Amino acid sequence: MNKLASLYPAHIAELQVRVKNVLARENLQGLVIHSGQEMKIFLDDMGYPFKVNPHFKHWLPLVDVPNSWLIVNGEDKPTLVYYQPVDFWHKVIQLTDSYWTEFFDIKLLAKASDVDQLLPYDKKGYAYIGAHVEVAQALGFANINSEPLLNYLHFHRAYKTEYEQECLRRSNASAVAGHQAAKQAFFDGASEYDIQQAYLKATQHTESETPYGNIVALNKNTSILHYTALDREAPEVHRSFLIDAGANYHGYASDITRTYAFKRDKFAELIARMDKLMLQAVDGLKPGKSYVDLHIETYSEIAKVLSEFQFINVSPADAVEAGIVSTFFPHGLGHHLGLQTHDVGGFMADERGTHVETPKEHCFLRTSRVIESNQVFTVEPGLYFIDSLLAELKQSSHSSMVNWANVDEMRPFGGIRIEDNIIVHQSHNENMTRDLALT
Structure with missing residues (x-):
């Protein structure tokens, strides 16, 4: 925790x-950022798992406290x-001193409906950021989630402070522990459900605490992208x-994928080849380069694997020109990673939010932005038999x-995706x- 404490002041200074x-x-006096509130299930007194506003957890490591501001x-x-x-119905999370508390003037709120007494009286110069528009309107906010404001914040959120980078490293460490446990469970012959339980136990997460629903797929199910x-x-x-499973650390997500063959067979050889291709794509992450160009280069490399x-019965170049590679690789190469699994700002050319279009042939890309230092990406090429x-x-x-006999031989194996999480520095990636020795 000492390292986080040493990095946190600079993080807060940057956000300020x-x-x-x-x-x-935007000619405003301030921002009022709502952590969010519990959402009830329709016709029920039970609520959905609480998910905090990412703009709120950007400032401080509170991810499970609703009705805060x-x-x-x-x-x-x-x-x-x-x-x-x-x-007395629920566990109340008491606020205790931590490395971050001294940076805030803290006011306790005992009753959620009394919050207006602690917010600015005249809200004309304040902008609300949060999911609950009806709450903001009832409190008297006129500026609610304005697009120019969010565009600026989202554009700059792609640049991760050193504090954020450390949180992402720790999130990766937790996820790697889960992946190692899941791998062992697979080779022990476990079911998908039991592999999931092994993963959750190793990460010490509940299902609602993971940054996204884990994809745990065996055999042909691996060809279902969001299984x-x-x-x-x-x-x-x-x-x-x-x-395909990640973890959370202080609200920062990891997103890692691995594929394994139970035997040393042709599918295992294909996994090894795709692993080399993935690492080659990682080497291509360079400041000043468009992520679109990196995707297109990797698309051509997958044609070579085919x-x-x-x-395939044609040259890689002919396969690319015909577009048939998309049958085997139907998604984008990766995305920004941070407070959200698919972090914001990936299609922005500037802080005004100018949109950078993706090519029509590669419409599933999740980022079209130029790569810069202090940005964090996933790189996740795939090859599937869907x-x-x-x-x-x-x-x-x-x-x-297409050589259909060879393709049909692979259908029972489903598909391959390999995904690492990368911080781009000016001099290196x-x-x-991989630094955590996950193979």
Whole structure:
């Protein structure tokens, strides 16, 4: 914790500068950032798991306290209105001293509906940031989640402070522990459900605490990009295993994927080849380069893999020109990572929010921004044998470009995705995932 304590003051100072600049530009006095509130399930007295506003947790490591507020103006010590009710139904999270508390003027709120007494009286010069528009309107805010304001904050959020980078390293460390436990469970013959439990135990997360729903897929299920069903029974034969799972540390997400073959077979060889391709793509992350260009380069490299393993009967260049590589690699190369798994600001050319379009041929890309130092990315190329996409290709005019016998041999294995989390520095890339010896 000492390292976080030493890095935190500079983090707060940077956020203050950003707020001061955007307030001057938008002619505002301050921001009021709402942590959020519990959302009830329809026709029920139970609530959905609470997910904090990312703008709130950007300032301080509170991810599980609803009905709290931040008041910031870029100059004065920020005010934290901390919700600490008297409640015998639920566990009340008492606020205790930590490395971050001295940076806030803290006011305790016992009753959520009394918050207006602790917010600025005249809200004309204040902007509300949060999910609950009806609450903001009832409190008298007129400026609610204004697009120019959010564009500025989202653009700059792509640049991670040293404090944020350290949180991301620790998030990776937690996720790697989970991945190692999941890998062992797979080779022990476990079911998807049991592998998930092994992962959660190793990370000390509940399902609602992971940054996204874990993808834990065996055999053919690995071809379903967002598979979350979790079969309770182990399959008769273990062929392949794909796990896409992350962790949270102080609100910062990791997002790691690995694919394994149960035996040393052709699918294992294909995984090894895709691993080399992934690391080559990581080396291509360079300041000043467009992430779109890196994706397109990797797309061409996947065409070479298809040719090497004789899944296609044409040259890699011809496969790229025909667009058939998209059948096997139907998603983008990666995305920004931080307070959210798919972090914001990925399509912005500037702080005004000018949108950078992706090519029509690569419409599933999650970022089109120029790569810069202190940005954090996932790199996650994939190669899949997806029945529905293969059926479309087989019925198309490009069907003869495919060696269908070799493709059909791979269908029971599903697919491959390998994903690392990378901090881009000016002189080098820091592969947080590989630095933790996850293979």
